[in-house]
Amino acid sequence: MNEIYDIAKLISKEKVGKLTFEEQQKLAEWKLRNERSYMLASDSKQIQKKHELYDKINQEKSWEKITKKVPELKTKVIRLRTVLKWAAVIMLPLLVTTYMLNEVYWTKDSVIVEAGSSKATLELSNGKTIYLEDYQGKDIKSGKEKLASNTNNELVYQQGEIADEVLKYNTIKTPIKGEYFMQLSDGTKIWMNAQTEIKFPEKFGKGKREVKLISGEAYFAVAKDKERPFDVYLNDGSKVEVLGTEFNVMAYQDEAEIQTTLVEGSVQFSKKSKEVILEPGEQVGLNLASNEMEVREVKTSIYTAWKDGKFVFNREPMESVLRKMSRWYGVKVICDDEAVLKRRISGVTDRYENIDKLIGLIEEISPIELHLEDDHLLVSKKVKQ
16 A cells, blocks of 8 residues: 555656656556556546645644555654655645545445546647646736636636737637636637537637637627627538627537527527527527428526536437536447437436436436446446346
8 A cells, every 4th residue: 555655646746747757757657557546546626625625624634634544654654744844735735645546546346437627728829739727827828918817717818809800719629528618808708518619719800700619519608799790600511690698509519410599689590591590598409410400499597507517407318418428427338229328318416426426316217227337338228126
């Protein structure tokens, strides 16, 4: 178990850029054999939660708590005063990571699949890529010019317009298990779901405001500006046009249709010569195979629940539920039973809980069984006893 302490120390030093070359090699070799353990023990969201806990109590008491979980570390208590001479930025991560690594080692027989969190990459017009989750509390700049601030997982662009009408575009991408919030230079707010990519100008000009939802799902709260309509272009050639409103667009490439759901205001959805105008509480679905549009009345909160940290299923096909689980939890779904995939379920649960909570809900309300093996989710019909 001494290895837990040694590796925790390396991970903690890695977080603050204090690894020597030899230590980098040692940690890299360990990561090759223990990729899952490393990912769990170095997860920024979980580390922050533990930080908040340990910040409230004395460091020495924190150490005593950890040594109860890892008795082999008691011999190191006599060196506590030496350890405390480290920079504070290393000490707390060391305590936290040791505890988390210990939890991982003791739960090897059970698979821990945690929910997604705020993470995204931002590609600037000059080609520079920024990992936003690791760039908190910093300004985004192009040369000496400040473009945006990035604090508390919110990317907020400087307000204003360009003078020369030459637009410079940035692209933001959320990965599997990722989400992010962004505010554009005109004040428009965008919540991005997992696996979403949006291209947008650093600042808009005097004409139309245009962004492109390349893939994924996003909720838009568009800043009102009667002189400059706001257009969201989708990768299939369709478009959502608004003046000031709130709506959700789901345009994943592995879904059968694109859905635009209007919460308030008014939007026009169009593709080529076909167009429809939506009223609040309506949704248009564009079938990607037939290019046919269907307008229906819906309960909008079901389609925007992800933005508010909830999974809400209302007679939703299991196939759709499983795709959402795959994007948010990063699991690979295996199911070859068509009847199971077509079965519809209804339920509500917290989106930020570990996957076990959602699995428990599904198994409780349906004759479906889900089993985790590493990052694979095996789905089948329950066998009658």
